[in-house]
Amino acid sequence: HAKQEPFHVVTPLLESWALSQVAGMPVFLKCENVQPSGSFKIRGIGHFCQEMAKKGCRHLVCSSGGNAGIAAAYAARKLGIPATIVLPESTSLQVVQRLQGEGAEVQLTGKVWDEANLRAQELAKRDGWENVPPFDHPLIWSHLGWGPPSLCFSLSPPLPRKGHASLVQELKAVLRTPPGALVLAVGGGGLLAGVVAGLLEVGWQHVPIIAMETHGAHCFNAAITAGKLVTLPDITSVAKSLGAKTVAARALECMQVCKIHSEVVEDTEAVSAVQQLLDDERMLVEPACGAALAAIYSGLLRRLQAEGCLPPSLTSVVVIVCGGNNINSRELQALKTHLGQV
Numbered sequence: 001h002a003k004q005e006p007f008h009v010v011t012p013l014l015e016s017w018a019l020s021q022v023a024g025m026p027v028f029l030k031c032e033n034v035q036p037s038g039s040f041k042i043r044g045i046g047h048f049c050q051e052m053a054k055k056g057c058r059h060l061v062c063s064s065g066g067n068a069g070i071a072a073a074y075a076a077r078k079l080g081i082p083a084t085i086v087l088p089e090s091t092s093l094q095v096v097q098r099l100q101g102e103g104a105e106v107q108l109t110g111k112v113w114d115e116a117n118l119r120a121q122e123l124a125k126r127d128g129w130e131n132v133p134p135f136d137h138p139l140i141w142s143h144l145g146w147g148p149p150s151l152c153f154s155l156s157p158p159l160p161r162k163g164h165a166s167l168v169q170e171l172k173a174v175l176r177t178p179p180g181a182l183v184l185a186v187g188g189g190g191l192l193a194g195v196v197a198g199l200l201e202v203g204w205q206h207v208p209i210i211a212m213e214t215h216g217a218h219c220f221n222a223a224i225t226a227g228k229l230v231t232l233p234d235i236t237s238v239a240k241s242l243g244a245k246t247v248a249a250r251a252l253e254c255m256q257v258c259k260i261h262s263e264v265v266e267d268t269e270a271v272s273a274v275q276q277l278l279d280d281e282r283m284l285v286e287p288a289c290g291a292a293l294a295a296i297y298s299g300l301l302r303r304l305q306a307e308g309c310l311p312p313s314l315t316s317v318v319v320i321v322c323g324g325n326n327i328n329s330r331e332l333q334a335l336k337t338h339l340g341q342v
């Protein structure tokens with residue numbers, strides 16, 4: 001096999017004057033919203049699909065809240081492999097049309113991602129298709145995960161970073177010195193696991209991570225509080241792309257490797273952050289991404305510093321703008337009306 005180029009692109013790291021004013025320190029935005037599939041997902045999903053194609057996979061099936069599905073459909077088209085994407089019935093027409101535009105077959109089933117995932121697993125079993133996990137697999141993070149992260153990440157040879165971990169390699173190439181903190185959103189925990197893999201790889205495992213969720217999709221925070229994996233009764237947040245009811249086990253294991261602050265914001269704060277990023281930087285992202293931005297816009301970062309959870313002065317903070325396709329101007333207006341934000 002000739003060396004296959006990854007399907008993701010190197011994304012801009014934008015120093016945001018507006019967000020730096022709000023935070024009182026330099027804020028860098030890692031703009032994963034400009035990935036070809038509309039979110040960071042293509043990093044891990046693209047790598048997974050390329051590995052499956054090498055093994056002769058003949059049909060991909062992926063369950064998704066939308067963005068992993070679009071990444072899988074995009075990768076499948078590039079690989080010339082048929083793809084079936086299974087999503088919750090609440091999936092927007094915009095996402096369904098994008099998936100069909102990528103040539104994928106779309107099946108809508110269940111109220112939340114977990115139910116769509118059961119259907120995808122059935123199809124994979126019945127038809128011998130390869131199931132592309134949206135967040136819970138070492139190839140998505142970029143590692144053949146066996147044993148605790150500290151063991152498997154340190155023992156393995158320094159590989160060219162693939163998967164979601166490739167994002168951290170790009171941060172190192174641009175920043176050279178580590179940021180004071182790194183902010184990201186958590187749904188099933190794949191982005192978190194990939195970023196931790198990348199931080200270990202570049203020797204930045206001491207950089208604190210602020211792991212953001214919205215209330216009603218806070219499966220990671222609930223697991224930390226319980227000290228074990230727990231399953232939320234339902235997903236009640238508007239940030240449907242964070243809508244996994246149980247976080248990946250690897251996300252909890254990452255607590256042993258990096259300093260992770262798990263924080264939960266309200267839907268109103270996440271949607272308000274979406275609006276503020278649009279006004280400040282002229283980029284429109286999903287409420288799932290707004291959850292990460294709310295760490296700055298809601299004053300949470302400053303609060304963590306005031307409470308001594310973070311150093312009082314930080315050289316900089318990187319926010320992963322994860323992007324997402326489940327949004328447009330009409331949907332943003334509908335969300336604001338639904339949440340009582342004029």
Ligand SMILES: COC[C@H](NCc1c(COP(=O)(O)O)cnc(C)c1O)C(=O)O
Pocket residue numbers: 039063064065066067068069113134135185186187188189190191192240241242243244286288289322323324325
């Ligand atoms: C139900 O959905 C899970 C997954 N979305 C995950 C997701 C996340 C969280 O990433 P994770 O923690 O799941 O790796 C953040 N930001 C955006 C825009 C996302 O789409 C999906 O698309 O299937």
